[in-house]
Amino acid sequence: LAAGCRTERATSVCLLRVFSVCVCHPEEKKSVPSDEPFRVVFRNFQRTLARPVLLGQGEAGAARGTLQVSRHQDHPEVCVYVDASSTLPFVPPKTCAFLGPLFPPLFSPIASFLPSESHGVVLILDGIIQCTERDEFAYQEMISFLPLCCHPNPQRVLIVGGGDDGVAREVAKHPAVLEVHQVEIDERVVELSKQYLPFMACGFESPKLKLTIGDGFEYMKQHEGAFDVIITDSSDPIGPAESLFRESYFELVKRALKPNGIICSQGGSFWLDAGHVRETLDYCRKHFPRVTYGLAAVPSYPTGQIGFFIASLNPETEFREPARQFEDAEIDQLGLRYYTTDVHRAAFTLPRFAAKALNP
Template sequence: MTTTTTDATKRPAAEPVEAVAAAAAASAAEPKRAKTALMHPNVKDGWFRETTAMWPGQAMSLEVDEILHVERSLFQDVLVFKSKTYGNVLVLDGVIQVTERDEMAYQEMIAHVPLNAHPNPRRVLVVGGGDGGVLREVVKHPSVESVTLCEIDEAVPRVSRMYLPTLAAGFDHPKVTVHIGDGFEFLKDKENEFDVIITDSSDPVGPAESLFQDTFFGLLHKALTPNGIICSQGECIWLHLDLISRVLATTRSIFATSSYAYISIPTYPCGTIGFILSSKEANKDFATPLRTLSTEEENQTYRYYNKELHRAVFQVPTFVRKAVEPKNE
């Protein structure tokens, strides 16, 4: 992995052996202080509780074993806790982003559906995705030559490396380059550069708000190669159908083809999350994977994705179909 934000640091001069020994003896003589337990306003009586205006009238709760990390970054509130049943959990601005137990559902599907729908993905961009999970999945594709991740908040990859190592393993692949900065700004000078762009964003509030705007999709279109594909986080069919319909109207005004898919994942709102796929290619069939593995190979490579599921996620309930179908059909 390479990164554009690493600064060199200087080592302090070594201290004399006598001074080090004296300091160690003094430290040993001091009474041991009890570790102060971390606190967070979303954790009360041993339970994390997620409430937000994005899904009014309902809440998501997980029992907390231990609060591991609390900080306020330059952009958002960052919380990591060890849960009783879902492993370590990353929370940004009070909303669950990743749990160790079910993360593979989101990471695998947002990566492998667009990549396997593309005939030959070589250059890939991930906007957001600072936990590293999407990177981990993208580099499984032999055709991929380079993956660039653009994450606005340096705290997310830093904290992920500390507490979510199975996701952060994606950062260590030699094909990966990490850019810490705004995805909107990063894309302004990119043209005909990426075969697949994955927008792994949080909800359209706070740092991710610009990633749902018309101008951002215009930048994505410009940055794609002629048969390129984008895959964006597409919210929840039970809560955000109007938003989904509006975003699809936007992408269809910019791209030749757009489609909607959704998956099951228990710790996201209502247990589902969607994806919006768009391409410059007219009548693009996203639901048919162009490369497949045998069942044995799938069992070795994936925990959630498979070729049958790839096709199935584009089959949506009737009330959703009415909202996401092109209006001229």
């Protein structure tokens, strides 16, 4: 599999597993095999274009032959193709129905739900995996329980985005949480999640949840000083989601917190773009006395890891040592499959090169 990234004259390739890579320029009207398939050109690599259809091009309903994996149809200058037909025979899964596209309401030119034999339902937007039934719980539990367990008493929680409701499902499990307020801009996301992602959308059934369809920015302006924890469950910083990674957003989130409040946002991967991660952390450091970056393993996410920006208004917050610790029996009772107190501590241990790149 390869991820294509648009540049002015060439295409950089991030190789996960590849059989044959071809680079195609429209004016040549043909694909040219690459003679350096294992070379990765990081200076041209764009993180936001780097999430291939890891499952969608494979067992989740691909066809044998040459597959275009370039993300943006509106940027046809350069395309990358993976040709697996000569080396990898395709065996269709037992179920490979195509359940899309489901746009326009999803802020995406392509939206599809693909059943996969090994990963269950796969949600793909813009040709990019958003979640799979097999491993979504790892992300949902960590983006929820990392900030919740860093707060001594997280009674009132706000979720910005997260229309699939996986985060709300997990937040509602925490015994200290009394109210879960969620603001999602697109009602169609909620409807589709209920239809195709019931294993996540079950969070809508929680009596703790109050769902608002609207703009998260306006909602927080109207609820200053209202929440103990605010979780931003967004896609990558491209298009509409880009505004959720700017300094102005963190200023707004800060004002919506109660004293000693904590925030947590999806933080991408330092393997793909440490510069963006560092920039966002610096935005947080301007407005919060305590800021850190945590990790979780999510196999269907590029690099197999996803990060989280976590910040607290309480200068005494110790992220590595959770304020609320659960015994194994409690973990089982809550139905958690990834998060534990030990996993919490380990989440803030970064590789040496990453720690040096992300910290002042």
